[in-house]
Amino acid sequence: MKIVALYFTILVLAVVMALVGRGGGNFYVPVLIAAGTSMNVAATSAQLILMVTAFAATFVFHAHKSIDWKLALVIDPPTDIMAFIGGYFAHNFLGHYLKLLFAALLVIAAFFMLRPVKDHIGNGQKRFGYWNRSFGGYDYRVNLWMAMPISALVGLFAGMIGISGGSFKIPLMVLACGVPMRIAIGTSSAMVFVTALMGFIGHTIAGDFNPSWTVPLACIAGLGGLIGGKISVKTQPRHLKSIFAYTTLAAAVFMAVNAFMTR
Numbered sequence: 001m002k003i004v005a006l007y008f009t010i011l012v013l014a015v016v017m018a019l020v021g022r023g024g025g026n027f028y029v030p031v032l033i034a035a036g037t038s039m040n041v042a043a044t045s046a047q048l049i050l051m052v053t054a055f056a057a058t059f060v061f062h063a064h065k066s067i068d069w070k071l072a073l074v075i076d077p078p079t080d081i082m083a084f085i086g087g088y089f090a091h092n093f094l095g096h097y098l099k100l101l102f103a104a105l106l107v108i109a110a111f112f113m114l115r116p117v118k119d120h121i122g123n124g125q126k127r128f129g130y131w132n133r134s135f136g137g138y139d140y141r142v143n144l145w146m147a148m149p150i151s152a153l154v155g156l157f158a159g160m161i162g163i164s165g166g167s168f169k170i171p172l173m174v175l176a177c178g179v180p181m182r183i184a185i186g187t188s189s190a191m192v193f194v195t196a197l198m199g200f201i202g203h204t205i206a207g208d209f210n211p212s213w214t215v216p217l218a219c220i221a222g223l224g225g226l227i228g229g230k231i232s233v234k235t236q237p238r239h240l241k242s243i244f245a246y247t248t249l250a251a252a253v254f255m256a257v258n259a260f261m262t263r
Contacts (some may be wrong), residue, residue, distance in 0.1 A: 006035050010049065010217050014224025015149045018057035019232040020209045020244060022166035022187030023050035023192040026106050027247070029161070030254050037213065038104040039098055040091055043161055045088070045214040046205035052218040053225035060229030066186030067137045071179070074237030076191040079165055086159025087202025099259035102161045105168075106252035111246035112171035133179075139180035147177055159190035159199035166192045167248065183230065 009031055032042035042201035061067050069225030075229045090098065128133070131142040150172055166188045173179040173187065203209060 002029045002035070006031070007217070007220050011157060011220050012026075014053045014221040015228040015231070017166075018053055018189065018225040018228025019049070019235065020241075021057075021061075021170060021188035021192070021232070022244070023054060023130070023158075023196060023197075024119040024166075025050050025158070025161070026102070026109065026167060029102065030251050040203070040206075040208045041210055041213070043087075043098075044200065044208040045210065045217065047159075047196045047203060048198035048209075048214050048218045051193055051200055052222040053228075054189050054193035054196060056222045056225030057232070059185075060145065060226065060233060061175060061186035061189050064186075064233045066182055067190050068133065068179070068187045069184050069190070071133060071135070071142065071173075071177075072187050072191050073149050074131070074144075075173075075200040076086075076143070076194060078148055078152035079158070079169075079191065079195050081102055081151045083165070083195045083198040086156040086161075088159075088204065088206055090160045091208060092204045097260050098161050099255050101157070103252040103256040103259065105157055105161070106248050106255065107166035109171075110245045110248040110252065112175070113167070113241050114169070115175070136180075136183055137146045138180045138183060140180075141181065142177040147172060150176070155195060155198075158195055160204055165195050176249030187229050187236030189229070222233035239251060 010028070013024050013031070015026050017027070025043075028046035028049050029039075029042045032045050033039065037045065058067065129143070129145045131144055133140050133142055151169070152173075154165040154168045169182050169188050169191060170181075173184040176179060179187070199210075
């Protein structure tokens with residue numbers, strides 16, 4: 001009965017996370033820890049689960065032309081490199097501290113999810129370090145000075161604690177780069193896949209991968225990713241921002257309490 005509840009929870013989370021272009025590691029990790037696994041194994045399992053979820057959702061978003069591939073190719077590499085490093089060195093840190101760090105990052109993510117945003121239009125002027133983009137009927141200006149270092153920092157933390165960074169990349173794209181929410185969600189989904197892949201490889205090399213535990217969950221998450229992606233293209237994600245912000249805060253509280261209880 002416990003395993004059935006776990007599978008159902010992973011499926012629901014995959015649908016919801018794919019719907020808004022987030023990886024969902026901030027939910028998968030607490031669920032996996034509650035199911036009885038260690039922090040490092042949970043982080044590794046979460047990377048594979050959200051990687052498969054994002055991969056499935058990416059097909060749907062690409063078919064509806066919601067992914068700015070050029071933007072992803074520019075701002076995602078720093079995240080991916082640092083995600084590998086974070087995943088590889090995660091086992092050198094105590095699970096207690098990783099949980100507290102995880103909770104702090106969730107609070108930050110919730111703050112950005114609650115913050116109201118508006119689509120910005122690029123002014124067309126050329127300036128070093130700023131990239132004027134036109135995609136999907138939108139014009140926006142990418143602040144590379146801000147996007148690149150933040151992307152790298154997100155990757156380090158994402159790989160270390162088993163999240164994808166989508167909770168931070170969507171606010172980064174929308175607030176710092178003026179990317180419309182529709183494009184940000186699709187592009188984030190594509191980047192989540194690669195970031196999770198790099199973090200997963202780092203964790204696996206370090207010896208934290210348990211295939212018998214993770215592979216069945218990843219298959220279920222893939223189904224959820226397809227369902228969530230199809231729902232997303234018919235829904236305006238801004239209506240769900242507040243819900244995810246509060247659920248992210250709930251996950252932060254759960255992780256912090258768990259960290260102190262298992263210290």
